[in-house]
Amino acid sequence: MEESLKAKIFLFMFTFIIVSLSALDSYIRNIPLQLPPAYWAYQYTPKQIFPTPDGGVIVLGDCLAYWGDDSDPFTAGDCGAVKLDDDGNCEWQWWSRNFSGWGGPKIIGIDQGLDGRVNFIINNVYTTPEHVYNQMGWIDAQGNHFLQYIQLPYIAINRALRLTDNSIFTIGSIAVYHQELPHPDWLTHACFLRLNAEGDTLSMQDYPSDTAPLGLGGADAYDMELDTDGMPVITCNFNMYTSDSVVKSDWNGNIIWRRDPTVFGGGSSPITKIPLTNELVMGQRLYNNGLYNQFRLYRIAETTLDSLFTITMVDTICVGSYYSIVGYNQGIYLSGFYGEYLGYDYQAYILKYELSGQQDWTWSSPYPMIYQQPTECITVLPDSCVMYVFGNWNFGNEGLTIIKILPDGTANEGEVLPKPLLSLSCYPNPMKTELNIEFITDGSKARNIPMQIYNIKGQLVKSLELSRNSTDKYSTVWDGRDAAMKYCSNGIYLVRMSLNGRQNITRKITLMN
Numbered sequence: 001m002e003e004s005l006k007a008k009i010f011l012f013m014f015t016f017i018i019v020s021l022s023a024l025d026s027y028i029r030n031i032p033l034q035l036p037p038a039y040w041a042y043q044y045t046p047k048q049i050f051p052t053p054d055g056g057v058i059v060l061g062d063c064l065a066y067w068g069d070d071s072d073p074f075t076a077g078d079c080g081a082v083k084l085d086d087d088g089n090c091e092w093q094w095w096s097r098n099f100s101g102w103g104g105p106k107i108i109g110i111d112q113g114l115d116g117r118v119n120f121i122i123n124n125v126y127t128t129p130e131h132v133y134n135q136m137g138w139i140d141a142q143g144n145h146f147l148q149y150i151q152l153p154y155i156a157i158n159r160a161l162r163l164t165d166n167s168i169f170t171i172g173s174i175a176v177y178h179q180e181l182p183h184p185d186w187l188t189h190a191c192f193l194r195l196n197a198e199g200d201t202l203s204m205q206d207y208p209s210d211t212a213p214l215g216l217g218g219a220d221a222y223d224m225e226l227d228t229d230g231m232p233v234i235t236c237n238f239n240m241y242t243s244d245s246v247v248k249s250d251w252n253g254n255i256i257w258r259r260d261p262t263v264f265g266g267g268s269s270p271i272t273k274i275p276l277t278n279e280l281v282m283g284q285r286l287y288n289n290g291l292y293n294q295f296r297l298y299r300i301a302e303t304t305l306d307s308l309f310t311i312t313m314v315d316t317i318c319v320g321s322y323y324s325i326v327g328y329n330q331g332i333y334l335s336g337f338y339g340e341y342l343g344y345d346y347q348a349y350i351l352k353y354e355l356s357g358q359q360d361w362t363w364s365s366p367y368p369m370i371y372q373q374p375t376e377c378i379t380v381l382p383d384s385c386v387m388y389v390f391g392n393w394n395f396g397n398e399g400l401t402i403i404k405i406l407p408d409g410t411a412n413e414g415e416v417l418p419k420p421l422l423s424l425s426c427y428p429n430p431m432k433t434e435l436n437i438e439f440i441t442d443g444s445k446a447r448n449i450p451m452q453i454y455n456i457k458g459q460l461v462k463s464l465e466l467s468r469n470s471t472d473k474y475s476t477v478w479d480g481r482d483a484a485m486k487y488c489s490n491g492i493y494l495v496r497m498s499l500n501g502r503q504n505i506t507r508k509i510t511l512m513n
Contacts, residue, residue: 025404026385026411028365029088032399033063034095034425034440044391046400048109049379052116052141055086057381059389060120061400064104077104079122081139088402092143096122096135097427097436105133108170111162116141121150121170121199123157136199144508147429150199155191159224161232167202168195169251171221171234174206188218190236192253205253210239223271225280231256233280233300235269244269246282246300259305261298271300272327274355281332281355283325286310295334297355309357326378331355333386335378350378350388350405361409383407426495430510435478437495439466439505449474451497461488466497480511487513 033044046061062079080095096105105124112118117140124133137147157172174191189206196202209219224234227248237244243261250256261284269284279299286294297308311334324335331354352360378388386405405411425438439449449466461482466474478495481487490513496506 025087026406027088028401028403028411029084029090030399030401031082031084031090033082034093034438044400046377046389046391047107049377049387049389050109050112050116050118051379051381052083054116054141056084056091056141057387058083058116058118058139058141059400059402060107060109060118061391062105062107063391077106077124079105079107081107081118081145082400083141083143084402088404093425094139094143094145095425095427096147106157108157108160110160110168119162121157121160121168122147123152123155123172125154125156125175134199145429146510148199150195151201152199153191153193153201153204155193156188156220157193158220158222161224161226163194163251166197167251168197168199169193169232170195171224171232173218173220174204176206176208188220190219190221190238192221192234192249194251194253203252205249205255207236207238207255220268222268225271225273227280228278233271235271235282237268244282244284246271246298246305257302259300261296261305263296270325272325272332274327274330274332276329279355281308281325281327283332283334288312295336297332297353299355308355309353311351311353324378326380328352328380328384331360333378333380335388348388348390348401348403350386350403350409352409363405363409363411365403424495424497424505424507426507426509430512431478431480432511432513433480435480435495435509437464437466437476437478439474439497449497451476451495453478454494454496455488456492456494461493480513 044061044063046059048060050058050060052058059082060080061082062077064077078095078097080093082093083091085091096107105122108121108123110119110121117138119138120136122133122135122137134150134152135147136150137145139145153174155170155172155174157170159172160168160170162168170193172191172193173188175186176189177186187209189208191204191206193204194202207219219236219238221234221236222244224232227233231248231250233246233248235244235246243263245261246259248256248258263286269282271280271282273280282298282300282305284296284298286296288294294310294312296310299306299308326333331352334351334353336349336351348365350363352362354360377390378386381387381404384407386407388403388405389400391400403411425436425440427436429435437451439451447468449468450463451466452463453461455461462478463483464476464478466476468474488511490511493509493511494506495509
């Protein structure tokens with residue numbers, strides 16, 4: 001009896017291990033983005049990746065493009081989220097439709113709740129009190145979301161972090177006008193800003209460039225991690241002719257200490273925490289023989305920056321400059337790319353290193369990305385797989401590419417497939433007088449698709465039809481009136497459609513007249 005029980009336990013454990021290993025799947029996906037037609041040059045930048053409770057991920061990102069026509073193009077941007085299931089298929093996309101002038105808005109993740117809800121800030125630097133485009137909101141794994149307008153200083157936020165008292169600590173740069181310069185001009189200062197949960201400013205500190213009196217360059221706070229005492233350690237650039245610095249501050253932005261590398265390099269240096277040791281490590285690009293083809297790792301100590309090792313890339317391989325380093329166990333993952341000339345024929349790279357400098361493995365994309373300049377971010381999922389997402393800088397909407405790499409550094413390189421889109425978009429949300437409703441399908445031949453508006457009690461308010469205006473795109477507009485042509489009261493409504501009578505797609509919207 002005892003031997004039989006042992007055999008059953010062994011069989012159960014063996015089956016569990018086999019099932020667990022088989023559940024780890026890798027893929028490479030090309031995801032088209034549901035962006036409006038652009039006159040010229042999309043630049044899509046993925047910012048952060050958040051695992052969801054259903055095994056998928058939410059990718060936050062923003063884009064910059066010239067909209068309009070040949071005679072009157074204007075620069076604007078959009079922020080959004082792309083939800084992928086556990087196989088990398090696109091479930092939905094949400095875009096804020098916040099086109100707000102030169103420079104465009106940026107989306108910055110704050111944190112993620114246990115229910116998978118991702119909290120974020122949409123930050124548009126170029127705002128005035130009369131045109132407030134900064135927003136704070138959240139989106140969950142089902143695509144439900146909420147946005148509210150907030151008033152921020154003239155600041156470009158790079159990172160945000162939720163504190164235990166529910167306030168939000170952000171870092172970035174702020175534009176300051178220097179009247180005392182030989183030629184008065186705007187310069188950027190590194191900025192530490194703390195907000196309350198509603199987005200109101202609680203405290204702010206800004207620090208000029210070391211060379212600001214000469215009118216050269218500016219300062220910026222780029223990335224941050226938490227020290228062992230829970231306080232923030234931040235990478236900043238204070239001098240365009242020296243390397244990026246590391247500072248520690250309190251939650252009001254007062255600098256406690258500053259450390260400066262002794263070699264020239266920098267350019268948005270990322271910082272990460274090594275999980276098993278809680279050590280902080282900074283990565284810094286170094287200039288070498290006309291190329292930024294070296295990458296040095298520093299351990300951040302209380303009184304020094306300890307150089308760990310330097311990676312010399314072959315040919316023109318470069319280390320990416322946006323969230324391109326992440327810690328694991330007792331080492332790092334590093335993302336980079338190989339480029340020929342002027343951004344043509346790039347190939348993506350992921351490198352895994354131990355802190356001793358030992359390289360565990362390197363993965364590179366099996367195909368070149370023609371005319372693309374990747375902007376990338378990486379993360380490590382709970383199953384120890386590496387998720388690598390990059391966008392592009394291109395003359396058109398090339399979308400994003402997402403790659404899931406197994407813990408041993410392998411990926412299913414034979415599967416590089418664009419996936420059909422199936423999405424229902426409603427904007428602006430909250431709405432005032434009109435709601436634009438768009439549906440992108442995977443090849444429906446119907447001329448019109450019926451849909452319904454319900455109130456929060458589940459009562460039918462109005463039936464509409466989505467009309468096809470391209471091979472795969474349908475749209476309509478709701479004017480906020482019910483079937484009797486009476487204007488609806490403020491509140492929450494549900495937009496619902498059924499595809500082929502099988503799949504229901506629902507979006508929650510808020511009417512605010």
